[in-house]
Amino acid sequence: KTITISCGAVGAEKQLCEEGTQAWADQTGHEVKVVSTPNSATERLSLYQQLLAAQSEDVDIFQIDVVWPGMLAQHLVDLSEYTSGAEDAHFESLVQNNTVDGRLVAMPWFTDAGVLYYRKDLLEKYDQQVPETWQQLTDSARVVMAGEREAGNDRFWGFVWQGRAYEGLTCNALEWVASHNGGTVVDAEGNVTINNPQAREALALASTWIDDISPRSVLNYTEEEARGVFQSGNALYMRNWPYAWSLAQSDDSPVKDKVGVVALPRGGEQGTHAGTLGGWQLAVSRYSANKDEAADLVRFLTSYEEQKRRAIQGSYNPTIPGLYEDEEVLTAVPFFGELFETFKNGVPRPSSVTGESYGRVSNAFFNATHQVLSGEAEPEQALNGLERQLQRLGRRGW
Amino acid sequence: MNRKLLKKIAAKTGFTVLLAGILLFTVFPFYYAIVTSFKSGSELFDVTWWVSSFNFSNYLSVIGDGSFVGSIWNSVLVSFATVIIAMAFGLTAAYALGRVQFRGRSAVLMIVLGVSMFPQVAVLSGLFEVIRALDLYNNPLALIFSYTIFTLPFTVWILTTFMRQLPKELEEAAIVDGASPMTTLFKVFIPLMWPAMATTGLLAFIAAWNEFLFALTFTLTDDQRTVPVAIALLTGGSQYELPWGNLMAASVIVTVPLVLLVLIFQRRIVSGLTAGAVKG
Amino acid sequence: MAHTTPAPVETAAGGKSPARALPAKRQASRVRRQRLRAAWLFLIPMLVVLAAVAGWPLMRTIWFSFTDASFSNISEYGLVGFENYLVYDNGAWYGVLADPTWWNAVWNTLFFTVVSVGMETVLGLIIALTLNAQFRGRGWVRAATLIPWAVPTIVSAKMWGWMLHDQFGIINEMLLGIGLISEPLNWTANADLSMWAVIMVDVWKTTPFMALLTLAALQMLPSDCYEAAKVDGIHPVRVFFKVTLPLILPALMVAIIFRVLDALRVFDVIYVLTSNSADTMSMSVYARQQLVEFQDVGYGSAASTVLFLVIALLTISYLYLGRKQIGGEA
Amino acid sequence: MACVELKNINKTFGQIEILPCVNLRIEDGEFVVFVGPSGCGKSTMLRLIAGLEDPSSGDIEIDGEVVTDQSPKERGVGMVFQSYALYPHMSVYENIAFGLKLGKAKKNKIREWVEKTAEVLQLEKLLDRKPRELSGGQRQRVAIGRAMAREPKIMLFDEPLSNLDASLRVQMRTEIAKLHDRLQSTMIYVTHDQVEAMTLADKIVVLNGGNIEQVGTPYELYETPASLFVAGFIGSPKMNLMPGRVAGETGASATTIDIRGLGQVTVNRETSGLKDGDSVTVGVRPEHFSLALSGPDHGLEVVNVEYLGNEAYVYVELPGMQELMVVRQPVPCEVQTGQRVALTTEPELVHVFDASGRALGPFQAESEATEQLAATQ
Amino acid sequence: MACVELKNINKTFGQIEILPCVNLRIEDGEFVVFVGPSGCGKSTMLRLIAGLEDPSSGDIEIDGEVVTDQSPKERGVGMVFQSYALYPHMSVYENIAFGLKLGKAKKNKIREWVEKTAEVLQLEKLLDRKPRELSGGQRQRVAIGRAMAREPKIMLFDEPLSNLDASLRVQMRTEIAKLHDRLQSTMIYVTHDQVEAMTLADKIVVLNGGNIEQVGTPYELYETPASLFVAGFIGSPKMNLMPGRVAGETGASATTIDIRGLGQVTVNRETSGLKDGDSVTVGVRPEHFSLALSGPDHGLEVVNVEYLGNEAYVYVELPGMQELMVVRQPVPCEVQTGQRVALTTEPELVHVFDASGRALGPFQAESEATEQLAATQ
Numbered sequence A: 001k002t003i004t005i006s007c008g009a010v011g012a013e014k015q016l017c018e019e020g021t022q023a024w025a026d027q028t029g030h031e032v033k034v035v036s037t038p039n040s041a042t043e044r045l046s047l048y049q050q051l052l053a054a055q056s057e058d059v060d061i062f063q064i065d066v067v068w069p070g071m072l073a074q075h076l077v078d079l080s081e082y083t084s085g086a087e088d089a090h091f092e093s094l095v096q097n098n099t100v101d102g103r104l105v106a107m108p109w110f111t112d113a114g115v116l117y118y119r120k121d122l123l124e125k126y127d128q129q130v131p132e133t134w135q136q137l138t139d140s141a142r143v144v145m146a147g148e149r150e151a152g153n154d155r156f157w158g159f160v161w162q163g164r165a166y167e168g169l170t171c172n173a174l175e176w177v178a179s180h181n182g183g184t185v186v187d188a189e190g191n192v193t194i195n196n197p198q199a200r201e202a203l204a205l206a207s208t209w210i211d212d213i214s215p216r217s218v219l220n221y222t223e224e225e226a227r228g229v230f231q232s233g234n235a236l237y238m239r240n241w242p243y244a245w246s247l248a249q250s251d252d253s254p255v256k257d258k259v260g261v262v263a264l265p266r267g268g269e270q271g272t273h274a275g276t277l278g279g280w281q282l283a284v285s286r287y288s289a290n291k292d293e294a295a296d297l298v299r300f301l302t303s304y305e306e307q308k309r310r311a312i313q314g315s316y317n318p319t320i321p322g323l324y325e326d327e328e329v330l331t332a333v334p335f336f337g338e339l340f341e342t343f344k345n346g347v348p349r350p351s352s353v354t355g356e357s358y359g360r361v362s363n364a365f366f367n368a369t370h371q372v373l374s375g376e377a378e379p380e381q382a383l384n385g386l387e388r389q390l391q392r393l394g395r396r397g398w
Numbered sequence B: 001m002n003r004k005l006l007k008k009i010a011a012k013t014g015f016t017v018l019l020a021g022i023l024l025f026t027v028f029p030f031y032y033a034i035v036t037s038f039k040s041g042s043e044l045f046d047v048t049w050w051v052s053s054f055n056f057s058n059y060l061s062v063i064g065d066g067s068f069v070g071s072i073w074n075s076v077l078v079s080f081a082t083v084i085i086a087m088a089f090g091l092t093a094a095y096a097l098g099r100v101q102f103r104g105r106s107a108v109l110m111i112v113l114g115v116s117m118f119p120q121v122a123v124l125s126g127l128f129e130v131i132r133a134l135d136l137y138n139n140p141l142a143l144i145f146s147y148t149i150f151t152l153p154f155t156v157w158i159l160t161t162f163m164r165q166l167p168k169e170l171e172e173a174a175i176v177d178g179a180s181p182m183t184t185l186f187k188v189f190i191p192l193m194w195p196a197m198a199t200t201g202l203l204a205f206i207a208a209w210n211e212f213l214f215a216l217t218f219t220l221t222d223d224q225r226t227v228p229v230a231i232a233l234l235t236g237g238s239q240y241e242l243p244w245g246n247l248m249a250a251s252v253i254v255t256v257p258l259v260l261l262v263l264i265f266q267r268r269i270v271s272g273l274t275a276g277a278v279k280g
Numbered sequence C: 001m002a003h004t005t006p007a008p009v010e011t012a013a014g015g016k017s018p019a020r021a022l023p024a025k026r027q028a029s030r031v032r033r034q035r036l037r038a039a040w041l042f043l044i045p046m047l048v049v050l051a052a053v054a055g056w057p058l059m060r061t062i063w064f065s066f067t068d069a070s071f072s073n074i075s076e077y078g079l080v081g082f083e084n085y086l087v088y089d090n091g092a093w094y095g096v097l098a099d100p101t102w103w104n105a106v107w108n109t110l111f112f113t114v115v116s117v118g119m120e121t122v123l124g125l126i127i128a129l130t131l132n133a134q135f136r137g138r139g140w141v142r143a144a145t146l147i148p149w150a151v152p153t154i155v156s157a158k159m160w161g162w163m164l165h166d167q168f169g170i171i172n173e174m175l176l177g178i179g180l181i182s183e184p185l186n187w188t189a190n191a192d193l194s195m196w197a198v199i200m201v202d203v204w205k206t207t208p209f210m211a212l213l214t215l216a217a218l219q220m221l222p223s224d225c226y227e228a229a230k231v232d233g234i235h236p237v238r239v240f241f242k243v244t245l246p247l248i249l250p251a252l253m254v255a256i257i258f259r260v261l262d263a264l265r266v267f268d269v270i271y272v273l274t275s276n277s278a279d280t281m282s283m284s285v286y287a288r289q290q291l292v293e294f295q296d297v298g299y300g301s302a303a304s305t306v307l308f309l310v311i312a313l314l315t316i317s318y319l320y321l322g323r324k325q326i327g328g329e330a
Numbered sequence D, E: 001m002a003c004v005e006l007k008n009i010n011k012t013f014g015q016i017e018i019l020p021c022v023n024l025r026i027e028d029g030e031f032v033v034f035v036g037p038s039g040c041g042k043s044t045m046l047r048l049i050a051g052l053e054d055p056s057s058g059d060i061e062i063d064g065e066v067v068t069d070q071s072p073k074e075r076g077v078g079m080v081f082q083s084y085a086l087y088p089h090m091s092v093y094e095n096i097a098f099g100l101k102l103g104k105a106k107k108n109k110i111r112e113w114v115e116k117t118a119e120v121l122q123l124e125k126l127l128d129r130k131p132r133e134l135s136g137g138q139r140q141r142v143a144i145g146r147a148m149a150r151e152p153k154i155m156l157f158d159e160p161l162s163n164l165d166a167s168l169r170v171q172m173r174t175e176i177a178k179l180h181d182r183l184q185s186t187m188i189y190v191t192h193d194q195v196e197a198m199t200l201a202d203k204i205v206v207l208n209g210g211n212i213e214q215v216g217t218p219y220e221l222y223e224t225p226a227s228l229f230v231a232g233f234i235g236s237p238k239m240n241l242m243p244g245r246v247a248g249e250t251g252a253s254a255t256t257i258d259i260r261g262l263g264q265v266t267v268n269r270e271t272s273g274l275k276d277g278d279s280v281t282v283g284v285r286p287e288h289f290s291l292a293l294s295g296p297d298h299g300l301e302v303v304n305v306e307y308l309g310n311e312a313y314v315y316v317e318l319p320g321m322q323e324l325m326v327v328r329q330p331v332p333c334e335v336q337t338g339q340r341v342a343l344t345t346e347p348e349l350v351h352v353f354d355a356s357g358r359a360l361g362p363f364q365a366e367s368e369a370t371e372q373l374a375a376t377q
């Protein structure tokens, strides 16, 4: 039988996926076809939805984002019938995230969480500490920036992150709010929690960064723009996903070996380290003609061995806690160990609870944030508006 | 005499400057893409004006990916077929709309235009259903079929406009010579419509060549995909990394055939085709 | 030999008998009918193809605009009437027509359309006039000018995003280099600039479209009245405005129509360059956001339908204003 | 067999009535020439007959069959367009061969035919040229060739020789006459050249502002124009027309007419409808005046003498008349500008038109005058 | 002031040489008419003078200044195009006014001007029409109007009256002559109408295959054509040309020439370059033959009589010659087809051309013959 799987696009991700599926195919004698899908998550989602809405058999296994299970649940198979409890070995938060109405619609495959990149050399040069809180980050960034600018690099900035009005900003802002103990916009019961003083404080702080330690154009940065600035040596700090690590460490990188990675700062002394949970899951389509084989492939791909291989070869964060203590893994990616907590306790976006409204929630959230950042609205005003908007969205239940 | 010479030189210089300006305006970003396509890794983040070293690794990696070459082939097939269909239906329709006066002509024109008034995303789902119903999913035919939704109105309108401008007497002469509408169209009008046909053809070809949303949605496997999708699906080592070098190399690769195509067909865009036909 | 029925001979002045009843307008003759039939025969394949491609999707979109269908479960929906368009609920208006974001998108789109199509038309004309001249290497220049149109939109938008980058974008480098600006501009993030950045990219990308169509129109002009203008010693600028422009106007109008249609539906450029930013959100981006990101097929379809109506309205009034040029002689 | 009949044809362009009501019958094999002032509707008539234009009302019959509905092809017409309407993308050869090819003739047949036609039209060397590389006259000949090659049963020529030089025009005229003899097809020909009209026509139709003024043989038109208009239109230089006034009794074989500035003429016309003192117009053709030098105080002043090589036109001023009188004289011409001359003519050669422009026929009392006139031919 | 001079002008289109080497001087204020067979290069010459076409080599001077690289505007020319070249989107009014506005004339000034021009051209009622709604002749008049309204210092007319009816043509011709008188501008005029050429021209230039055959006044061309070509080309119907052979002594005031089928003529030409037995061509104009009826066995057969109204052409067959001889006769004409006639002429009226086509001048011994001839005018 031929199983069609959508995993990754091309490049290293696809290659890893192909190797994994090939191994399974060799074991079982089935055939696996890998289809590539767009890089952009929204494009990928709409493509999936076209296929699923048409009840297409064309794809058996979908690689889905951590925020999608709520939206796609009704098209997906309950995997718990096939996994015989294997999901228990994974991060609990992820499994919960993937369980919709008691059905395990997807298996965690790899995870992601926002981390802070910093320039070891510069911190040393200006005698600064690796920041523990956002405030420290702000202060040290100012110092280093002033120094570097004086030294002639007038394009040097303190902190770059993802400020464009898109999902990435939701992730960033959620980190600020959550690290200030400001909740996750909508709590697990479906109540709108965003309009609280901590959240206001977090946004107010962030909005001071613009034109101070962050260029105004950060308001239009996605991951790559930020990495571009950072990797060309023009920024002290960067908030990004772990993927940037291997690139920053690549041979032709000007910042090679000058980069450190830590968990994102806390929001004040009482705050917590918070990294928004990202990552991808594998799910089986309800319309698949080969559900059994597909589920088996999912089980195989999410297994300990396969995740270990991917962690070593591609620095993909495993979803099985045990792997963060595996020696082989740690030699390949040293910071996995240090950041285990960050990955384990990644802050989930309120996607499960808001279900198919998540898109609107996230949109409302990043738009409100963007307004605050760009100075069009005061945090208070923006959050009031956001709260009203979300309450209206959720007025009949999510 | 001297002033005249000066004036001539000034005019010539002015023209050259204008030309240079136009070329700079249109080609510079592409040139920059070429420059970028020879870079790799962190070089990308440096601003450079010239190609410092010819590093073909991006090209090799793009071409080395077998499915990319295949997608070029798919694109060629799809675009050519689209243009041929658009031309075939467009020309005949343009003859009817441009040369025959009948009631409902403007209504037909409006309806044809109306088709291109919905945003692509809005028709996407419906079209997807049609294509699945016709069992064309993941088949280049689906693209050829769906592309007519934007190429056809365009060709019909443009060709109608140009067809209308041809002298009435020519058609009358053909009628007196006993030519049927078909013959008139093919033997008399089409040869005179080359500038319009080459232009619309090129524009439609490129539009089909570059179409992304339909191509992404209506094909699934790499061996059926077209160039823009293939380019969009070029990614780097991970989810967020954009492989700039590869992307630019791929863009350069797929633009070259188009440039050649334009070079070939622009010869058809010549003036004075109807010169000498009628007096007065 | 000649059995002529001599017509009553009348002098030129007294020619017309005052009360000759004009017979009722005759029916279309057979020749005309034949031509008509040929015309419809020619038209029908085109119409059938269009109907096959577009009929269902368009109907479906309009239909869904009256429902509360959602993307994630498109088969279950209820009819909601005009709720997606406009509804009064709990003391407030809801629906597309009551959404300030929508009206902001409408305004953005109109602004974008007017400015970018205007600029494209002017630039396209200039380029076309240049390419119309005879010079060595004209073919290459023609091919070169078409490149922006030939680069896939996604690539070109990304390319420009890169070039417009405030940190390592070459545009800023260039402007800094010639001293036009003293510090890098935030093209895509700055609310004041981002719309202009979008317009700039769109102008760059689609000017070739205008230029090529205009070129075709120029090349199909009758040439001999230019000689007359030359002999009459008329200034080239005047010739352009009084002769060339009126003569290419029909083609230009059609080119503009299609550009306007595209501009009113603009999506990729804006989406790639500035994402969902409210400063640049267009009607299509709005519709897509509703449809894809918010999963609300009903609402998104309503937005699409309103977008369709806006475009249709604009097009019809444009055609009406320009009917002389377009509907003119046949 | 192709006789053409126009029945109550009316043609309007929008608001403008071009042909109010035309009735005309053209016999099979006849050579009919349409003449008339510029813009009077000649081309429109041809186009109606060809079927390129629909009449606003009325019917066209060919061989008794109403063809208003038929296409030009079915009507069997060929046409030389006034504006040529050559296919600009085809060579001269292809232009001429196009109709033949559509007629499904054989390849070498076509070549033969085209080459023959081209030879007749002196286009042999130009067969490979495109229309834009031809001179005006050459284009016109291609247009003729295209219509000729197909040998249709009705041929329509719209000023086909207007751009050809005199000697070529004579040759072409002869060729067309030959073609007519050979094919016996019906030919309808529009021309402004009087020589062409006179020499080619079996019948001339004079149009004026969309109305048919007179139909007749060249001889009839020249010798007995039915109206002032025809009299003024046929003949070049045109007939001298002078306002006159009946002086004395009418209705007899000799009527005296008073012409201001010229004196009295006695004419031999049917003047019974007139009475003493009525205004009439008197017409005398330029060749029908005799010139005699008169003394410096008598006669009329010669204001201009135009030398044409084979003849000369003497322009004489008639006091009180705007237009000059023209007298044809052989060369060498004896009078010179500034001299004064006396004009004389014969009574039979004087045309008289009543106030409404109708010509007065020859005096009918015994109806001999006419016969006598005819016998002189 | 505008005298035009062409110096060694050569013009080729691709491979084809149209004008091999033309030298011509046109004086200021002169009215020059170009005539020549269709396709001989007349329009090309006008276009070269106008500056619409660049000469392949040679120079064009206006008032002594080389203008080869000047634009038409700088040359100060106006032109009526053979193909009219009207602005298709402008009304008649706008077409005529378009060139005028240039001079920044006031609006009502322009209107006045245009209306005056339109009146002269009888276009008053058509001022609002577009060219496509006009008849051929009306379009042509618009083209004339456009050039006339501007009153340039050099006016070029390319067959401007070819599509007008005879009477309008006469009027227009007069208007052009008036315009010439008024403006004193240099006019260069192409026509195929011999009457136009003869009446309008100060100087006629006869072109043949790109070469200037002869330049002269109408009188000179008609009376003393320099070559066989000019002789055959000027005059309609054309001169009768017969092959002959010198019989007897040459170089004297009377040379005898033997014409096959016609007998011997004695001419009064400079024949010193010839010798007994040499081939020559003898030319006699149709109006220079006298006709006399001869017996049924004598003389030549009349094969055709063409009636033209004001005159008749009698076609006579000369045994052994392909072309028919034409004799002009007044009407009523006394001979009829089938009769046999004898032709006679005067020695002074006989043209003789040597084998190369050059005309033999009048006998020069005392150079009196010419003067005498001139005196008769």
Ligand SMILES: Nc1ncnc2c1ncn2[C@@H]1O[C@H](COP(=O)(O)OP(=O)(O)OP(=O)(O)O)[C@@H](O)[C@H]1O
Residues within 6 Å of the ligand: D132, D133, D134, D135, D136, D137, D138, D163, E013, E014, E016, E018, E036, E037, E038, E039, E040, E041, E042, E043, E044, E045, E082
């Ligand atoms: N573009 C061209 N290419 C080649 N030959 C040309 C071109 N234009 C004109 N000719 C040739 O040049 C010759 C002269 O053309 P021109 O138009 O000057 O003739 P013309 O004397 O005006 O003739 P007509 O009386 O027929 O108008 C013709 O034989 C014509 O075929």
Ligand SMILES: Nc1ncnc2c1ncn2[C@@H]1O[C@H](COP(=O)(O)OP(=O)(O)OP(=O)(O)O)[C@@H](O)[C@H]1O
Residues within 6 Å of the ligand: D013, D014, D016, D018, D036, D037, D038, D039, D040, D041, D042, D043, D044, D045, D082, E132, E133, E134, E135, E136, E137, E138, E163
């Ligand atoms: N499309 C039209 N709309 C309005 N009037 C027209 C149209 N076509 C022709 N006419 C008018 O009809 C009249 C007759 O035109 P037609 O072409 O038959 O004239 P014609 O006798 O051929 O003249 P010419 O000798 O100048 O060619 C003219 O006065 C012309 O202005």
Ligand SMILES: [Mg+2]
Residues within 6 Å of the ligand: D042, D043, D044, D082, D158, E135, E136, E137
């Ligand atoms: Mg006409």
Ligand SMILES: [Mg+2]
Residues within 6 Å of the ligand: D135, D136, D137, E042, E043, E044, E082, E158
């Ligand atoms: Mg010419």
